[in-house]
Amino acid sequence: MNIKIIGTGSAVPKLRVTNDDLSKMMDTSDEWIKSRTGIRARHLAVEESTTTLAVDAARAALNMAGVTAGELDIIISATVTQDRLLPNLSCELQAALGADRAFAFDINAACSGFLYALNLVRMYLSSGRYKTALILGAETLSKIMDWNDRSTCVLFGDGAGAAVIRAFEEDEKSGVLAALQGSDGGKGMVLNCRNRPLNNPYVDHGNEVPYVHMNGQEVYKFAVRTVPKAVAQVVEEAGMSMDEIDLFLLHQANYRIIEAAAKRLGQPMEKFPTNLQECGNISAASVPILLDEVNRRGMIKKGDKIVLAGFGAGLTWGAALLIW
Numbered sequence: 539m540n541i542k543i544i545g546t547g548s549a550v551p552k553l554r555v556t557n558d559d560l561s562k563m564m565d566t567s568d569e570w571i572k573s574r575t576g577i578r579a580r581h582l583a584v585e586e587s588t589t590t591l592a593v594d595a596a597r598a599a600l601n602m603a604g605v606t607a608g609e610l611d612i613i614i615s616a617t618v619t620q621d622r623l624l625p626n627l628s629c630e631l632q633a634a635l636g637a638d639r640a641f642a643f644d645i646n647a648a649c650s651g652f653l654y655a656l657n658l659v660r661m662y663l664s665s666g667r668y669k670t671a672l673i674l675g676a677e678t679l680s681k682i683m684d685w686n687d688r689s690t691c692v693l694f695g696d697g698a699g700a701a702v703i704r705a706f707e708e709d710e711k712s713g714v715l716a717a718l719q720g721s722d723g724g725k726g727m728v729l730n731c732r733n734r735p736l737n738n739p740y741v742d743h744g745n746e747v748p749y750v751h752m753n754g755q756e757v758y759k760f761a762v763r764t765v766p767k768a769v770a771q772v773v774e775e776a777g778m779s780m781d782e783i784d785l786f787l788l789h790q791a792n793y794r795i796i797e798a799a800a801k802r803l804g805q806p807m808e809k810f811p812t813n814l815q816e817c818g819n820i821s822a823a824s825v826p827i828l829l830d831e832v833n834r835r836g837m838i839k840k841g842d843k844i845v846l847a848g849f850g851a852g853l854t855w856g857a858a859l860l861i862w
Contacts, residue, residue, distance in 0.1 A: 564688050574794075615627040616676075657858065680696050769803060843861055
């Protein structure tokens with residue numbers, strides 16, 4: 539059984555906010571942000587929501603795949619910023635698409651979420667019981683940022699990326715060949731955001747608003763150590779060498795992290811396409827948006843060997859190797 543991505547899609551909000559735009563609101567500058575992260579701009583939701591972005595990305599992926607919503611068996615959304623605690627984003631997406639046959643649920647693995655969803659779907663489809671799935675990462679991170687904290691808010695953006703995945707009974711070696719997931723909850727508080735506080739007749743938290751808090755140095759050290767190790771592991775599991783890989787699509791958090799990963803893996807930066815310059819860090823949507831961009835630009839051809847990898851709050855990480 540070969541599990542293949544047969545369609546991709548993405549969506550970002552209309553509003554593009556540059557570093558110079560942010561410098562008018564807070565003590566920062568284009569040079570300060572670019573030199574530390576590589577980010578020049580990001581898209582922030584104004585009229586859009588996590589759900590509308592997810593719907594747009596999903597429809598684009600379904601259209602590319604030539605698959606109708608009625609053919610879907612599974613919908614899995616990875617997000618930390620769903621519009622409602624309930625119903626979940628996947629059920630809202632199911633209703634919007636008219637995917638009546640599918641079962642739908644969300645997962646929260648932060649920036650690793652799309653990789654977690656991919657591995658989950660791989661196992662579901664490999665069982666033979668299901669044939670077609672839709673997975674996506676969708677975020678409106680702007681709503682959980684403290685816009686007075688320049689160390690965090692300048693890093694993140696909003697958007698959604700989706701993929702349609704189908705099981706094929708073929709003998710040729712293709713599709714997702716290897717995948718892994720990992721977590722280290724003991725270090726989870728280096729990147730955290732509280733949920734709504736207790737609210738009952740015996741507790742009064744006033745007007746407390748939870749925001750993202752991050753220890754940037756600790757996250758950086760975790761990423762440059764964990765991502766290359768995860769990539770090497772899936773490449774080895776697939777029985778390949780690093781030089782055989784055509785593209786490495788990594789979570790778009792920081793250009794320095796991607797450079798460090800390339801160096802540790804002994805691979806040229808030409809194999810590591812990036813879009814963080816225009817998108818910033820979009821958590822679970824980061825990897826699928828980048829995948830859709832390189833796919834639509836014709837940068838991927840049949841038979842190409844591709845590694846996807848991400849890391850995020852939890853702390854979590856994931857990686858996958860596939861033949862296109």
